[in-house]
Amino acid sequence: MPQIEQLAATYSSQIFWLLVIFGLVFFVIGRGMVPKVMDTVAQRDKQISDDLAAAEAARADADKREEEWRQRENENRAQAQAVIADAKAQAASKTESKLASAQERVDARLAEAEARINAARDEAANEIQSVASEAAQDIVARLAGMNVAKQSATAAVKKALING
């Protein structure tokens, strides 16, 4: 077993070179390079968590904006609805008043026409009376050969007309 046979001859060189080389490994690699590697990992982890936090914040912001937009949208919609209702009501009342004035005009014309008709009827009735009394005078004159006064003919016609 060379480990034991050569122990006396080689232990010092083994220990010396191990300490030198492991010392180099420890100080150059362990102390010099490993912290940088771990630093890189830590930086990356930090960046990832920062990015995640930023994304989370952006999402919250977007949610907030959407909520605001929704609120504004609802307000606008309500406003629009109010405007529409208002316009409808205005239009309805305008239509109503127009209809009312038209009705009034029509009524007035109707009344006027009725009055005219009544007047014409009265006139016609009067004319019929005078024509009838003249005709009665004529008939009496021809049949009886006597002249009847206008007043008595008219009174007789009137009487006959009333008695029908």
Next chain:
Amino acid sequence: MAAEQAKVDPMHQFTIEPILGSQNWEIAGYNIAFTNSALWMGLAAIALWLFVFGGMKRQLVPGRWQMAVESFTGFIDDMLEANIGKAGRKYVPYVFSLFMFILFANILGLLPVGLFGVHPFTFTSHFTVTGVLALLSFSIVLVVGFAKHGFRFFSLFIPHGTPVVMMPLIFFVELASFMVRPFSLALRLFVAMMAGHLLLEVLSSFVISGFNNGIGTSVIVVIPTFLLMIGICALELLVAGIQAYVFALLTSLYINDAENLH
């Protein structure tokens, strides 16, 4: 050579040989020859440096290589955080170096570079190496424990709810189990690596000598043994990872004792 002798020395792979004519290098009377073991330590360190360097592009969206390096640092980081808590993060450089150095050493020792005439050497199969690493971890535990808790660190050896009568006995039992830690840490890795390489070498000697004995033994011995070797190679890759993981995990558990006592 091996084929001519029809005999393979399975232990030869663990032999330490000075290279580049450095067998007489010395510091204060101690030999510090640059050996094949030191060479493979250097190779493991360079391979690890290249691996981590490839992951240093510091891109926000990592490539595959960067992802691999980051998953290793994240793995160690998670392990320390799970075992020690927030205070465990400051040990990431040490435990990462330990884990990756042992892992690269184990895997480099398994590379089939023997096909190209290079002799692979697994320095984690030497208890001089695993012992030093274990002692490093152990001394970190001691230093952290005493620096943080002072003499209260000794309360680690008396579990909660121990009856007063039992305290002296329990203290020594716990102290013994504590003092054994570096040995168990070192021996576990050393034995696992040595046993695996030994097994592969013994099986390969079956293949070689069986092949030299003619067609009959070839069919009966060589083919099953070779299939077994393929399976054991896969197992050894698993062991290479598991042993590195166990070493790092136990180190972090021991550091947890020092950081948080009970």
